[in-house]
Amino acid sequence: MNSAQQMPATEHVSAEVVVELESCATQDAHAVFSALRTSFSSDRAADDVPEEVAGPGSTVWTSTFDVSERKAAAEPRRLTAPVLVSLQGGYWAVDELCKGLESAFAVHILGTAAGDQEKEVELRLETR
Template structure:
């Protein structure tokens, strides 16, 4: 197993989560909720919100699927549906997808599997 060099865990446990079709508040809700389930490997701190700035099109963070925490977060409150794209090792993506399914209503899910990587697209909604 290969290590990502910045932490002491296997790189194949990392799952990149990209959120789109949402604003800063809903992206923060999803990422903070995932961070309470898994250790956030690379979770950028949101900058100050400014009315005149454009929001990013895609929000991105990476989570270590092998570092599952014992804490079960309360059901998060989303303001609108959020599209999530998960990318990583087959098992790692399955772990994050399962966690998201327990926290949010998943209205649709599609996935594409390659030889070493899996990509899953989920439409998350509040429960």
């Protein structure tokens, strides 16, 4: 097979991004996840609201979003405090999810870690 006959790039690119929120208020986790569900498909139902778990340690909320098709831009959402978010997925997918967050929040990139096929991005979200 010559280079002109290679499979389309979209077949090599994962459109899923794992989103983790840690040490934030339950209502802030709900605001972030509901904003993302407005724009992208999720592995969680729309009525799946984050709940605090009793016990030692911090609560981590995780959801996976498919960014292959953007549904709509999320309206700005209010947060009670800045929220730290970790995104992990393919380069294109993580960039698309970041763009989706920008319609709802002020997004600050705190750091990135790049691999061969995926990258991880640490963000701080604030009310716009």
